[in-house]
Amino acid sequence: MPEPLPRTAWLEKPGVPCEPDPAARARPLRVVLLGAPGVGKGTQAELLTARRRVCQLSTGDVFRAAKAADPCHRSPALEEALGYMQRGELVPDETVIAIVKERVACLRCDGGFLLDGFPRTVAQAQVLDQLLADEGLGLEAVLSYELPTARLVARLGGRRTCSNCKSVYHVEARPPARDGVCDRCGGPLVLRDDDRPEAIMVRMRAYEQSTAPLADYYAARGLLVPIVAEGTPEEIYARAEAALEQRTAAVAAAQR
Ligand code: AMP
Numbered sequence: 001m002p003e004p005l006p007r008t009a010w011l012e013k014p015g016v017p018c019e020p021d022p023a024a025r026a027r028p029l030r031v032v033l034l035g036a037p038g039v040g041k042g043t044q045a046e047l048l049t050a051r052r053r054v055c056q057l058s059t060g061d062v063f064r065a066a067k068a069a070d071p072c073h074r075s076p077a078l079e080e081a082l083g084y085m086q087r088g089e090l091v092p093d094e095t096v097i098a099i100v101k102e103r104v105a106c107l108r109c110d111g112g113f114l115l116d117g118f119p120r121t122v123a124q125a126q127v128l129d130q131l132l133a134d135e136g137l138g139l140e141a142v143l144s145y146e147l148p149t150a151r152l153v154a155r156l157g158g159r160r161t162c163s164n165c166k167s168v169y170h171v172e173a174r175p176p177a178r179d180g181v182c183d184r185c186g187g188p189l190v191l192r193d194d195d196r197p198e199a200i201m202v203r204m205r206a207y208e209q210s211t212a213p214l215a216d217y218y219a220a221r222g223l224l225v226p227i228v229a230e231g232t233p234e235e236i237y238a239r240a241e242a243a244l245e246q247r248t249a250a251v252a253a254a255q256r
Pocket of ligand 1: 092203
């Protein structure tokens with residue numbers, strides 16, 4: 001597994017200079033990853049990052065980084081956001097949008113981006129459209145990972161996350177070599193607060209109510225690419241790459 005990309009500018013210090021990977025620059029990808037909690041979006045983001053060397057811009061990771069940081073350095077808005085996250089509820093749009101706007105340099109990056117967990121509401125999607133339009137940029141696709149709800153709930157309960165490098169495992173489907181220890185960095189694997197059973201149901205409801213409508217929003221703009229999220233992570237990844245290739249070929253054909 002190649003080294004994870006440094007995401008300091010996204011996670012904690014917007015504005016710090018950051019050099020995009022040459023491989024990403026040669027073929028920048030600008031996509032949104034959409035999918036219910038537990039669908040395996042994080043694992044797919046890891047694979048896309050490893051192969052395409054493009055940064056995973058996850059708003060959930062921003063909140064988790066803030067939680068791990070010294071509480072004295074948290075703004076009141078971030079402090080409040082962590083309360084929502086702990087309960088599995090969506091953080092209010094104004095807070096999330098302010099956080100993304102602060103990090104707009106990451107959207108502008110000529111290595112492209114993988115947006116993971118943002119947008120999560122139609123209001124957030126509209127702001128993203130505007131931010132990209134202001135930069136003269138557009139999305140290549142919205143990859144929408146799909147799986148039945150019962151499978152999602154089972155997956156979330158077994159998920160374990162490295163508290164150090166954030167790699168994601170599953171007690172049955174993707175166990176680490178040593179129980180409770182991250183294969184990549186040796187860090188401890190933990191059950192995220194928002195993967196506890198009581199928070200899971202709240203997250204599922206929030207997804208159905210607020211995020212599922214985004215599929216229609218992006219379908220209407222011709223950007224939605226549904227991906228069946230059954231099978232191994234590699235199989236799902238191959239489906240997404242094939243779909244992206246197909247879109248690129250279709251766009252090239254239309255321009256000829
Ligand atoms: P995630 O890692 O994407 O599942 O995000 C973890 C939690 O962070 C979510 O359950 C929400 O509480 C919060 N969160 C992350 N991104 C957003 C967003 N775009 N809008 C609202 N809340 C968010």
